[in-house]
Amino acid sequence: xxxxxxxxxxxxxxxxxxxxxxxxxxDVVDTGSxxxxxxxxxxxxxHLLFTDIQLPGKLTGLDLAQRVAERFPEAGIVVASGxxxxxxxxxxxxxxxxxxxxxxxxxxxxLKEMQPR
Amino acid sequence: xxxxxxxxxxxxxxxxxxxIVQSAIDYAIISMDLDGLVTSWNEGAVKIxxxxxxxxxxxxxxxxxxxxxxxxxxxxxxxxxxxxRGRGNDERWHLxxxxxMFWASGEMMALRxxxxxxxxxxxxxxxxxxxxxxxxxxxxxxxxxxxRMKNTLSVVQAIVTQSLRNAVSLGDATDKLxxxxxxxxxxxxxxxxxxxVSATLADVVAAAKTNIGLDGSSRIRWSGPEVHLGPQAxxxxxxxxxxxxxxxxxxxxxxxxxxxxxITWGIERRDAAETLVTCxxxxxxxxxxxxxxxxxxxGSRLIVSSLQAFGEASVSYRQEGFVLxxxxxxxxxxxxxxxx
Numbered sequence: 001x002x003x004x005x006x007x008x009x010x011x012x013x014x015x016x017x018x019x020x021x022x023x024x025x026x027d028v029v030d031t032g033s034x035x036x037x038x039x040x041x042x043x044x045x046x047h048l049l050f051t052d053i054q055l056p057g058k059l060t061g062l063d064l065a066q067r068v069a070e071r072f073p074e075a076g077i078v079v080a081s082g083x084x085x086x087x088x089x090x091x092x093x094x095x096x097x098x099x100x101x102x103x104x105x106x107x108x109x110x111l112k113e114m115q116p117r
Numbered sequence: 118x119x120x121x122x123x124x125x126x127x128x129x130x131x132x133x134x135x136x137i138v139q140s141a142i143d144y145a146i147i148s149m150d151l152d153g154l155v156t157s158w159n160e161g162a163v164k165i166x167x168x169x170x171x172x173x174x175x176x177x178x179x180x181x182x183x184x185x186x187x188x189x190x191x192x193x194x195x196x197x198x199x200x201x202r203g204r205g206n207d208e209r210w211h212l213x214x215x216x217x218m219f220w221a222s223g224e225m226m227a228l229r230x231x232x233x234x235x236x237x238x239x240x241x242x243x244x245x246x247x248x249x250x251x252x253x254x255x256x257x258x259x260x261x262x263x264x265r266m267k268n269t270l271s272v273v274q275a276i277v278t279q280s281l282r283n284a285v286s287l288g289d290a291t292d293k294l295x296x297x298x299x300x301x302x303x304x305x306x307x308x309x310x311x312x313x314v315s316a317t318l319a320d321v322v323a324a325a326k327t328n329i330g331l332d333g334s335s336r337i338r339w340s341g342p343e344v345h346l347g348p349q350a351x352x353x354x355x356x357x358x359x360x361x362x363x364x365x366x367x368x369x370x371x372x373x374x375x376x377x378x379x380i381t382w383g384i385e386r387r388d389a390a391e392t393l394v395t396c397x398x399x400x401x402x403x404x405x406x407x408x409x410x411x412x413x414x415x416g417s418r419l420i421v422s423s424l425q426a427f428g429e430a431s432v433s434y435r436q437e438g439f440v441l442x443x444x445x446x447x448x449x450x451x452x453x454x455x456x457x
Binding site for chain 1: 264267268270271272274275276278279282353356415418419422423426452
């Protein structure tokens with residue numbers, strides 16, 4: 001089963017996305033900060049990442065996306081924000097951006113389509 | 118107005134024109150020769166730029182341009198535009214005599230003699246710093262408003278999705294949706310009353326109580342010092358109290374006629390940090406048979422996950438009633454910025 005790391009500090013959005021991913025058959029691990037997410041990727045293998053950009057702590061979601069891309073070059077990455085529209089150069093190759101508010105089913109479909117690079 | 122070389126007899130018409138220029142004290146009106154040296158400097162220029170006319174006559178007008186603009190040849194470009202097109206725009210930061218900056222809006226024009234020969238330049242500018250700062254504040258405000266609106270819509274979208282997913286009927290979904298959105302809206306209302314800076318914990322609890330239709334009921338009691346919550350904590354705690362009250366009404370101390378809820382909080386020092394220690398205790402409700410009952414729906418997950426974003430939280434399903442204990446570093450629940 002492919003494991004998705006969900007990083008979103010708005011709990012309502014995070015829990016809803018986690019539920020939708022479980023229903024879609026993904027194994028899910030979630031957290032509210034990029035700093036904690038780094039601890040997770042140091043201990044576990046993940047296949048997909050969903051992250052908000054602005055997060056509490058030192059690291060942003062864009063920092064995290066780059067770290068995940070370095071550690072797991074095959075991982076599919078989805079980045080979202082309601083404030084920032086990142087330049088494509090700021091995203092790891094192949095990463096997708098969604099503006100908030102997004103449709104949960106579109107995130108699920110995008111993650112399903114992401115094949116190992 | 119000081120005019121360089123104005124030794125010859127001045128006609129009454131010239132005095133009249135000079136009076137007009139001198140009266141325009143909201144406008145800096147500066148004339149220059151073809152080398153860009155100041156030849157006249159009105160009272161408006163003194164007021165806006167800070168140099169006296171005596172100090173400026175015969176000096177290069179570049180003195181009130183920023184160093185960066187001087188290095189980029191902006192004064193020369195303005196003069197070239199004035200010569201080629203009749204006028205050159207001047208919308209940029211300029212320097213005052215005291216070194217402070219102001220946003221200038223004006224133009225430079227070629228000054229022509231009666232025979233149409235260009236004899237110099239005239240520069241007219243206003244200090245538009247206030248207008249520029251207002252426009253910038255409005256731009257930031259609109260940007261922030263757009264961001265908050267998107268974030269709020271995202272949260273409402275999540276509330277709708279969860280309320281529909283877990284509802285047993287359309288009526289149940291309608292009730293859950295309306296109450297959750299109203300709880301979220303009330304937290305916004307409290308924050309807006311305080312310019313989106315903070316909300317007190319007591320106000321958040323009171324709003325949740327009112328929202329669920331228990332306004333005036335003595336079955337929900339709370340005590341604790343005044344504690345201010347930052348916007349993020351206020352919004353999260355509003356949803357937590359809403360879910361706690363909903364669960365208490367459905368399954369806990371508020372589901373029968375005699376139970377009640379006690380909410381207490383205080384500030385204690387933990388690891389050298391001021392910490393909010395809170396307790397939600399349900400008393401007099403139906404006895405809980407199972408220490409891990411079915412109260413593990415979305416609402417219960419939301420309660421624990423929301424609180425754990427700010428500190429530590431634990432729940433226990435004791436036979437005599439549900440208890441929630443939580444501790445939050447004050448610094449964490451009073452953060453002003455939001456991250457979404």
